[in-house]
Amino acid sequence: MPNEEPQVPEEGKLVGGITHYFGNIGVAVIKLSDALKAGDNIRIVGGDTDFTQAVESMEIEHKKIETAKAGDSAGLKVEQKVREGYKVYKL
Numbered sequence: 001m002p003n004e005e006p007q008v009p010e011e012g013k014l015v016g017g018i019t020h021y022f023g024n025i026g027v028a029v030i031k032l033s034d035a036l037k038a039g040d041n042i043r044i045v046g047g048d049t050d051f052t053q054a055v056e057s058m059e060i061e062h063k064k065i066e067t068a069k070a071g072d073s074a075g076l077k078v079e080q081k082v083r084e085g086y087k088v089y090k091l
Contacts, residue, residue: 012089028078037067046086053079
C-alpha cells in the first residue's frame with residue numbers, strides 16, 4: 001500500500017524540531033534552526049500528524065518573547081498533540 005501524503009500546497013522552510021511536549025498544557029518546545037516570530041504561520045509534521053497554525057505567542061524560560069532566533073528553544077502553544085522529533089516549517 002503506497003504511503004499517501006496529504007496534499008499541502010507548500011511545505012515551507014524547515015525552522016526546527018520538537019524537543020519536548022507538555023501534554024497537560026498543550027505546549028511544545030521547539031529547538032530552532034532559523035528565526036521564528038509571533039504571527040508567523042507554521043506547519044508541524046511527524047508521524048500521522050500534519051497541521052498548520054499561527055504562532056500566537058512564544059516563551060523562553062517563562063518570559064514572553066516576540067522573536068526567537070536560531071539556536072533558541074522556544075515554547076509555544078500548539079493546537080494538536082505533537083511528539084519529540086516532529087519537524088516544524090515556517091510557511
